[in-house]
Each structure stands twice: as C-alpha cells, then as structure tokens.
Amino acid sequence: MEFAYRSYREDVRRYIAGTFGAGPPDPEDAVQAAFERFAALSDRARVDNPKAFLIRSARNYVIDQRRRQAVRISYVLSETAVATAVEDRDAERVVSAKERLEIIERTIQTMDPRRQQVVIMNRIHGISCAEIARQLDRSPTLIKALLAEALVLCERALREADGER
Structure with missing residues (x-):
C-alpha cells in the first residue's frame, strides 16, 4: 500500500x-x-x-x-424560489387587501350619514340590526334596508375598481 x-x-x-x-x-x-x-x-x-x-x-x-x-x-x-414566491404572494395579498380596504373606506365616507352609521355599527362594531334599530329608535326593516344599500354601494365600488385594474 x-x-x-x-x-x-x-x-x-x-x-x-x-x-x-x-x-x-x-x-x-x-x-x-x-x-x-x-x-x-x-x-x-x-x-x-x-x-x-x-x-x-x-x-x-x-x-x-x-x-x-x-x-x-x-x-x-x-427553496429560495419557493420562499420568495410565498413572500411575493403574501405581499401581493397584503397590498390587495389594503387597496380594497381603502376603496371601502372611501365609499363609506361618501355615503349619506344614515347608511354610513348603520354599516359602521354593524360591520365594524359588530352590532346586530335589531340592536341598531333599538339604539337609533328606527324600525329593524329600515336598518336592514340601509345596511343592504350600503353593502351594495361597497360591492359596486370594489367591482368598478377590479374592472379598472
């Protein structure tokens, strides 16, 4: 050897x-x-x-x-490519969510005060339509109608924004 x-x-x-x-x-x-x-x-x-x-x-x-x-x-x-892709997708989701939130905020700000108040109480503060009706001394049917109108306005604004992209 x-x-x-x-x-x-x-x-x-x-x-x-x-x-x-x-x-x-x-x-x-x-x-x-x-x-x-x-x-x-x-x-x-x-x-x-x-x-x-x-x-x-x-x-x-x-x-x-x-x-x-x-x-x-x-x-x-x-692994780096996968991590980057995941980070990119997460970043895209965050940006997209922020953009959609800004659209909804602008839409709510342009609503008449009654719709604005009802949608904020229901969707942000989580108060039921029955409780909103009691607090505002309005009929539950009116509160549901105002909420539905507000949600339609928000959905329309999001669809229009999606069409512009």
Whole structure:
C-alpha cells in the first residue's frame, strides 16, 4: 500500500487537477478518497493496474462530489424560489387587501350619514340590526334596508375598481 501511495499519489493528483481544476473538491481530497477505497479492498493483489484503479476512483469521487454539490445548490435555489414566491404572494395579498380596504373606506365616507352609521355599527362594531334599530329608535326593516344599500354601494365600488385594474 505504501509503495502504491509513493508511486501513484502525484500522478493521480495531477490527473484530477488537470481534468477538473483546483476544485471543489480539492484534488488532494480526491486522492485521499481513492487511496481509502484502494485500502478497503480485501484483495488488492487482484487489481491488475493500481494506478488506473486509483485514477478512476479519484475521478468518480470528484464526479460524485460535484453531483452532490449540484443537488444541494439546486435544493437551496428551489427553496429560495419557493420562499420568495410565498413572500411575493403574501405581499401581493397584503397590498390587495389594503387597496380594497381603502376603496371601502372611501365609499363609506361618501355615503349619506344614515347608511354610513348603520354599516359602521354593524360591520365594524359588530352590532346586530335589531340592536341598531333599538339604539337609533328606527324600525329593524329600515336598518336592514340601509345596511343592504350600503353593502351594495361597497360591492359596486370594489367591482368598478377590479374592472379598472
């Protein structure tokens, strides 16, 4: 084994450096892996050409390491792309929700005071139509009608805004 190391180490390193460059993986790592594989053989005497075996082993090591690195890079890039897409979608949703809220706010501000008061009490404060009717001393039917009209105005404003986009 020591004879093979002294005889072929530099040849294997030069081959790897010349074929694959300085790395990664480092040519010395490839040489080390090749000799580890050679040392692990139960019957090294059966290897007809130890130098060819060592070069092939080092070459395979480099190829395997580069494939692993490519898979890792691909995984990181895909994870980054997915995270970016999710963040973009979340950001788009936030922007869209803010825009829709602004449209509704402007629409409510332009409503007559009765519709404005009813929609704010019901949709923002969560007060039922029956309770609004009691508090304002109005009929529940009138409160429901005012609320329905206010909601129609809001829905129309949102549809018009969607048509403009």
